Amino acid sequence: MQVWVGLMAAATLSACGTDAQSTTVSPSVCKSEIQWTGGDEKSPLMHPGKDCVACHAERGEGPEFAIAGTVYPDMHEADDCYGEAGVKVVITGSDGKEFTLTANASGNFFMEKKDSASLKLPYTAKVVSGNKENAMGTAQVAGSCNSCHTKAGTGGAPGRITVP
Ligand code: HEC
Ligand code: HEC
Numbered sequence: 001m002q003v004w005v006g007l008m009a010a011a012t013l014s015a016c017g018t019d020a021q022s023t024t025v026s027p028s029v030c031k032s033e034i035q036w037t038g039g040d041e042k043s044p045l046m047h048p049g050k051d052c053v054a055c056h057a058e059r060g061e062g063p064e065f066a067i068a069g070t071v072y073p074d075m076h077e078a079d080d081c082y083g084e085a086g087v088k089v090v091i092t093g094s095d096g097k098e099f100t101l102t103a104n105a106s107g108n109f110f111m112e113k114k115d116s117a118s119l120k121l122p123y124t125a126k127v128v129s130g131n132k133e134n135a136m137g138t139a140q141v142a143g144s145c146n147s148c149h150t151k152a153g154t155g156g157a158p159g160r161i162t163v164p
Contacts, residue, residue: 030081031073045106049079053144066116067091069145070107075159076151083107084163088128093120132164
């Protein structure tokens with residue numbers, strides 16, 4: 001069954017906007033129907049849902065991020081599922097300065113440490129889509145959103161960062 005699904009996915013790649021580093025899956029696996037299958041191959045789309053900052057630090061490879069995470073259509077999506085593209089994530093520093101990041105094709109958004117000198121901690125965060133928004137009530141200092149916003153949620157987080 002797994003193999004058959006894999007073959008089906010390969011056959012429909014170009015139709016569904018996937019590429020060599022992703023594959024089509026059923027909506028019960030990923031609501032977006034796209035899953036990252038590129039392993040640790042470097043890409044801005046890589047490992048949606050995983051803790052970007054921790055892995056890059058551990059490996060001493062990849063950009064150093066001040067802020068990084070993934071926006072999802074659902075609260076409890078698995079690691080490597082693509083999230084929601086094009087959604088805005090607004091980070092507000094403790095001095096009120098706002099930084100707007102846009103989720104890329106896999107739902108990932110990030111700000112490199114070298115670009116974050118004027119981000120004052122702690123920050124607050126909200127996800128904005130059209131005229132709706134989802135705001136985090138608590139201010140945070142840790143910039144790795146996915147460290148708390150896991151599939152089940154840790155550190156009090158309800159699960160993934162979701163589209164309002
Ligand atoms: C399990 C480890 C791991 C995780 C998790 C991970 N990365 Fe990476 N990432 C890497 C490694 C290793 C590299 C550098 C590989 C190289 O230089 O060949 C990299 C490189 C990158 C690059 C540089 C791409 C380029 O073209 O130079 C970006 C951007 C990136 N990662 C974004 C992310 C984002 C965003 C996340 C989280 C959603 C993430 N990564 C999660 C291991 C990881
Ligand atoms: C140290 C853990 C932690 C980190 C890191 C973290 N959050 Fe949260 N987040 C929480 C908790 C706890 C809640 C639920 C309570 C609340 O709203 O404050 C939450 C709630 C949210 C919500 C509202 C819930 C929803 O429906 O989506 C959003 C949006 C959000 N976080 C975005 C972010 C973003 C963006 C980042 C990274 C820039 C981030 N969070 C980093 C713990 C964290």
